[in-house]
Amino acid sequence: MKVFVIDVAKCNGCYGCQVSCKDEHCDNEWLPYAKIQPETGHFWMKINEKVMGSVPKVKMSYVATPCMHCENAPCMEATKNGSVYRREDGLVIIDPEKSKGQKQLVDACPYGAIYWNEKLQLPQKCTGCAHLVDEGKIPRCMDSCPTDAIKFGEEAELAELIGKAEVMKPELGLRPRVYYLNLPKNFVAGAVFDPIEDECLKDAKVTLTDVGKSKDYVATTDSFGDFWFKRLEAGTYALKVEKEGFCPFSMKSFEITESTNVGDIALNKMLD
Structure with missing residues (x-):
């Protein structure tokens, strides 16, 4: 056939x-x-x-x-x-x-x-x-x-x-x-930066959690501070960003029905 x-x-x-x-x-x-x-x-x-x-x-x-x-x-x-x-x-x-x-x-x-x-x-x-x-x-x-x-x-x-x-x-x-x-699937993307130094943050750990499946996806920001999570199913997700020396950032659960740019995320340095 x-x-x-x-x-x-x-x-x-x-x-x-x-x-x-x-x-x-x-x-x-x-x-x-x-x-x-x-x-x-x-x-x-x-x-x-x-x-x-x-x-x-x-x-x-x-x-x-x-x-x-x-x-x-x-x-x-x-x-x-x-x-x-x-x-x-x-x-x-x-x-x-x-x-x-x-x-x-x-x-x-x-x-x-x-x-x-x-x-x-x-x-x-x-x-x-x-x-x-x-x-x-x-x-x-x-x-x-x-x-x-x-x-x-x-x-x-x-x-x-x-x-x-x-x-x-x-x-x-x-x-x-x-x-x-390779039919197109949803993605979640964004960027991480230091607001005081006004520069992109490389090697920040970004964890995207599929809340419904209790499954984590982990990415690391590149030289431009960018991160991408590709080929995602629609559902409820949560996001966390971590980098040594910086206060962590968390985004509470949000719905993904289409590809989403979560925008620029500022990480503030920890106080000495």
């Missing part, structure tokens, strides 16, 4: 996959899999940008998002006449002839991967470049990726990567065949 494995950490936001998908489908009709993609409004391979944190502690991620080619595809259930089908290799296809007028398929996809072609009155989406796969080639998105962030192939061949990966919205139980490495 064919699968995609996408490593978000390798994506540099060049949009090559999105552009090449347009180049492949906007002026070409690849029957029996797809009719022409409109030049605007459709992104069968879409780069979703995510900005996390706040200045100056900011991270940017780019998540390439095609059709998930789900094993339990809700679009297959929503069709009126079997116009959505799964090929033997696992790629899910919307038949461009049978699906005419079936706009309900757009809302059936929880990933927002199906688009409505108003001119042709058709629901359309990523086909996995089935017309190229039939010729023993790879999808254009993978072929155009300069950082090797997108892989496509047999499930067995990519099993090692899949074992380290996750899927989007696993709680839906749709068993998507697009797997992700």
Whole structure:
């Protein structure tokens, strides 16, 4: 069975996959899999940008998002006449002839991967470049990726990567065949400084406690006084900063629902 494995950490936001998908489908009709993609409004391979944190502690991620080619595809259930089908290799296809007028398929996809072609009155989406796969080639998105962030192939061949990966919205139980490495997670970041000397404090010990799990994460500030805790789950956390010769700083429990910059933390020197 064919699968995609996408490593978000390798994506540099060049949009090559999105552009090449347009180049492949906007002026070409690849029957029996797809009719022409409109030049605007459709992104069968879409780069979703995510900005996390706040200045100056900011991270940017780019998540390439095609059709998930789900094993339990809700679009297959929503069709009126079997116009959505799964090929033997696992790629899910919307038949461009049978699906005419079936706009309900757009809302059936929880990933927002199906688009409505108003001119042709058709629901359309990523086909996995089935017309190229039939010729023993790879999808254009993978072929155009300069950082090797997108892989496509047999499930067995990519099993090692899949074992380290996750899927989007696993709680839906749709068993998507697009797997992700390094999906963006929350972080907590900040900086520590000496307010009297007005300088950054290096090698301060910062302890972040996941209150719900009673689990500690420990980091040390760098030359700029910065610290980062990455890939955190949402929850309640507490923070403590310590450095020899300085009074410790504690931040009582606070909720993390998204990446958070706790700001600049002043440590005051202990009195002699």
